[in-house]
Amino acid sequence: MSNEQKYRFSWDLLGNIPLGRPNLGPRTRLEVYRLMQFTLRDVLERHVGAGETDRIFLEAGRMAGVEFYRHFLGPFDSFSDFANSLQAIFKEMDIGILRFEQSDLDSCTFLLTVSEDMDCSGLPELGYEICTYDEGFIAGLLEEYTGLPLEVQEIDCWCTGSRTCRFRARPAAPSA
Amino acid sequence: MDTTLLEALKAHIDAAASSGDPQYLADLAGLLEQAAAGIRRGIGQDPDPVLRAVCDVYYMAAEPPDPLPGDPEDQARLARLLADMRATQRFALALSQGDLSADLEVRGYSAGSLKSLQASLRHLTWQTAMIAKGDFSQQVDFMGDFSTSFNAMVRSLAEARDQIQRQNEELARINASLREEIASRRQATARLQVQRQLLEQREQERLRIARDLHDGPLQEVIALVYALEVLLQSCNDPAVCETLQETLEIALQVTRELRQFAGELRPPALARFGLKKAIASYLENFQKKHPNLRLEAHLDSNGDQLSETTRLALYRIHQEALNNIVKHAGASRVQVWLQADGERVRLRIEDDGRGFEPPAGWLELADDGHLGLVGMQERAEAAGGQLEIWSRPQQGTRIQVTVPACPSRSRENPGER
Ligand SMILES: [Zn+2]
Numbered sequence: 001m002s003n004e005q006k007y008r009f010s011w012d013l014l015g016n017i018p019l020g021r022p023n024l025g026p027r028t029r030l031e032v033y034r035l036m037q038f039t040l041r042d043v044l045e046r047h048v049g050a051g052e053t054d055r056i057f058l059e060a061g062r063m064a065g066v067e068f069y070r071h072f073l074g075p076f077d078s079f080s081d082f083a084n085s086l087q088a089i090f091k092e093m094d095i096g097i098l099r100f101e102q103s104d105l106d107s108c109t110f111l112l113t114v115s116e117d118m119d120c121s122g123l124p125e126l127g128y129e130i131c132t133y134d135e136g137f138i139a140g141l142l143e144e145y146t147g148l149p150l151e152v153q154e155i156d157c158w159c160t161g162s163r164t165c166r167f168r169a170r171p172a173a174p175s176a
Numbered sequence: 177m178d179t180t181l182l183e184a185l186k187a188h189i190d191a192a193a194s195s196g197d198p199q200y201l202a203d204l205a206g207l208l209e210q211a212a213a214g215i216r217r218g219i220g221q222d223p224d225p226v227l228r229a230v231c232d233v234y235y236m237a238a239e240p241p242d243p244l245p246g247d248p249e250d251q252a253r254l255a256r257l258l259a260d261m262r263a264t265q266r267f268a269l270a271l272s273q274g275d276l277s278a279d280l281e282v283r284g285y286s287a288g289s290l291k292s293l294q295a296s297l298r299h300l301t302w303q304t305a306m307i308a309k310g311d312f313s314q315q316v317d318f319m320g321d322f323s324t325s326f327n328a329m330v331r332s333l334a335e336a337r338d339q340i341q342r343q344n345e346e347l348a349r350i351n352a353s354l355r356e357e358i359a360s361r362r363q364a365t366a367r368l369q370v371q372r373q374l375l376e377q378r379e380q381e382r383l384r385i386a387r388d389l390h391d392g393p394l395q396e397v398i399a400l401v402y403a404l405e406v407l408l409q410s411c412n413d414p415a416v417c418e419t420l421q422e423t424l425e426i427a428l429q430v431t432r433e434l435r436q437f438a439g440e441l442r443p444p445a446l447a448r449f450g451l452k453k454a455i456a457s458y459l460e461n462f463q464k465k466h467p468n469l470r471l472e473a474h475l476d477s478n479g480d481q482l483s484e485t486t487r488l489a490l491y492r493i494h495q496e497a498l499n500n501i502v503k504h505a506g507a508s509r510v511q512v513w514l515q516a517d518g519e520r521v522r523l524r525i526e527d528d529g530r531g532f533e534p535p536a537g538w539l540e541l542a543d544d545g546h547l548g549l550v551g552m553q554e555r556a557e558a559a560g561g562q563l564e565i566w567s568r569p570q571q572g573t574r575i576q577v578t579v580p581a582c583p584s585r586s587r588e589n590p591g592e593r
Contacts, residue, residue: 078311080306080311080313083306084313099295099296099299099302100299100302101278101295101298101299101301101302102278102298102302103302103306111278111298113295113298113299115292115295125284125285127283155278155279156278156291158288160283160284161260161282161283161284161285161286161287161288161291162287162288162291162292163288163289163291163292164291164292164295166278166295168278
């Protein structure tokens with residue numbers, strides 16, 4: 001069996017949804033999304049370990065953020081426009097309720113929350129943050145806007161008892 | 177304090193009892209039972225024992241027995257629960273004191289709702305900062321009535337900003353037009369200055385010609401008159417005498433005309449006799465020269481409130497107007513008015529002659545050869561006044577010049593300071 005990549009991402013891979021689902025449309029139940037994510041995570045963790053799985057989710061999330069920004073957002077005249085549009089599209093596409101808590105374009109640091117998100121809202125309390133894919137997704141979005149490599153960390157999560165997930169973004173430490 | 181509240185507390189503890197250490201939680205439930213009994217007894221009596229009992233419950237929860245009851249697994253669970261409760265208490269206290277730090281360490285569902293509240297307040301803080309930077313698109317869609325007030329405030333701010341912007345634009349527009357006006361006034365002032373200098377030069381030129389006429393041709397013709405008179409005295413031939421007499425008459429006529437011409441060129445003694453007298457005297461001579469013209473003068477002002485230069489301008493305009501009438505109008509009746517009110521002096525010359533179609537502007541007037549009118553206009557303008565011309569073919573002509581009374585001497589004649 002060849003190990004050559006078969007599905008290099010492109011937006012075309014998502015297909016023509018109006019054509020393909022004339023009756024059901026673009027939406028699906030959240031359980032289905034979570035079922036896919038958590039079964040995938042289960043298999044990956046068993047094959048490559050939890051740490052590597054986190055890195056994979058982060059990388060995939062970042063790719064998704066970049067593609068999402070290019071397809072649905074930007075370019076923007078001002079940060080306000082970007083923030084408003086991001087907030088609006090998160091709500092419109094039922095991704096979550098996004099709110100900025102801090103935005104400093106000079107130091108390129110951001111703090112934002114996503115409530116009622118797709119990954120962790122309503123999950124049992126685990127004592128650690130689990131929204132690794134979202135960290136990547138938000139990093140991808142903010143990197144596309146700022147043009148700088150960023151590091152995003154989830155500092156509050158439903159799984160640590162919070163009712164909202166909080167993410168901190170700051171410039172990535174230069175890799176050694 | 178009412179019993180239903182305590183009963184609710186009891187229900188809460190009962191629910192907790194189903195999952196916690198039976199012994200410890202039974203103690204809590206017992207205490208609550210006592211509190212509930214106390215409050216039942218205490219209604220309408222001393223509330224202190226009831227409050228003490230309730231406080232005991234909470235105090236017990238905050239300061240649990242050491243060691244904790246139950247097996248090690250229960251103890252670990254309880255320890256975590258108690259740590260969460262303490263963190264929640266600290267978080268709630270910090271929040272109540274206005275600390276909105278995102279780094280306040282707290283975990284667990286009991287703190288989760290407070291964290292949501294904190295997140296809302298943090299987002300509001302961010303929105304306020306964005307508004308302070310001029311982003312009036314911020315709207316709050318949570319927090320009930322507060323949202324309505326907040327959004328109304330943002331709308332008012334946006335309206336105020338828009339209004340200020342509009343006012344600034346209006347101010348900029350007014351500024352620009354003021355600058356334009358100042359520039360055009362400067363140009364007009366400079367033009368007036370040049371006009372005044374030209375008119376001054378013209379007056380001096382006229383004076384020079386008048387002197388030349390007086391000292392040159394006039395003296396020579398007078399010498400000719402003397403010579404003719406001497407010849408006439410010694411003349412014996414009647415035919416020659418007659419010719420000499422006729423020549424003498426012509427020479428005398430030439431002296432009169434040269435004198436009058438020189439007189440017209442020389443500025444009148446306005447300072448000594450006043451404008452009214454100068455015009456009246458000119459009109460008198462004019463009537464003598466043109467006896468067929470019906471000349472009416474209504475001279476009600478002496479122009480005393482005008483500067484010397486302005487009076488000379490009015491005098492020259494009237495002179496030019498009358499000469500024009502003689503040259504072009506073929507009029508039978510001419511009226512001259514000189515009137516003044518507190519603010520203006522008005523000179524008007526009206527004839528019933530053949531008139532003309534006045535061109536649209538002064539440039540066309542000059543192009544059409546009405547140089548006399550252009551000169552009048554220049555004099556009126558240089559005096560800070562206005563010249564108006566009404567005329568129609570076959571309907572006569574009316575020329576009116578209005579000059580402001582008491583113009584400031586510095587504007588009128590900067591050199592006199
Ligand atoms: Zn989360």
